[in-house]
Amino acid sequence: MATTTSTLSLTSPDLTGDALALSVSKICYKGGTTVGLDQSTGLTRAYLTATTSIDIFPVVKGTTNAAETGKVYIANLSEDETEFLIVSLANSVIGRLYAGDFLWMPWTPQAQHLSDIEIVPSVATGMVVEYMAVHNFANIYPTSADS
């Protein structure tokens, strides 16, 4: 089986009176098992030049993967602190990733249009983003169709 490990470190010397130092690490398993996720979209690096919404991870039609659990990574590689990505689950806004920000989250693609992961750049002057999904889904991006 494949082994994908995600590790997070959160630190701050001055957020509170005591320094913050939190670390967590976890192997990414298929839902309900201890079998590692075995598919990946690869780490995509894209240069976006429009402020239109795009589905970076659309969902295959139906509920094929409705009980599965993948992992999603998205990063805004802009170096301009005013530039951001709006990240949404369909039209439910999760939040903004400003320059240098990243996210890591589970993703259970329940249905087309309900669970599509979308991003909208704040500028059309060019923004570099990275994104990747680790999963065990059938027919996920880039072979699935969305509309």
Added chain:
Amino acid sequence: MATINAAITLSSDITSSATGFTKTMTMTKAGTTTGLEFSSGLISRKYTSTTEVDLVVSGAQLYGTPTATTNANKLYIKNTGSSSTDYVTIGIGTATQTQEIDDNTSNNHIGRLYGGDWLLIPFHGVATNGDITIQPSTAEVTTVEWMLFFE
């Protein structure tokens, strides 16, 4: 201002050539290089029901004034359990609403956190439907930790 750093490291042998990367970020206020100032603290909650409830509630006076269009808040959540079969479903919206596609008044499930799983996402926090919801898969005791960093 405070200096809050986050780093993710991913290592994998899914592909024939092992892959991995590390990405770091310093949490700043929206559109600035000034660090986020506030935190909920690391909160631990136990759940003993499969009822979907709000985990992080947005709204005035709770985590600062809601500035849904401009904030750069960050939210960390971890299922501290060790089960590979029990999980919590994390959603965005309002727990009392049914899942809808995108009517901006319901909720939408993001995904599942099994034992040991974690997430770090931006927290939109819009007052009307920006709550983060949680629904355990079991009525057995499920413990979740979370921490919000906000402007």
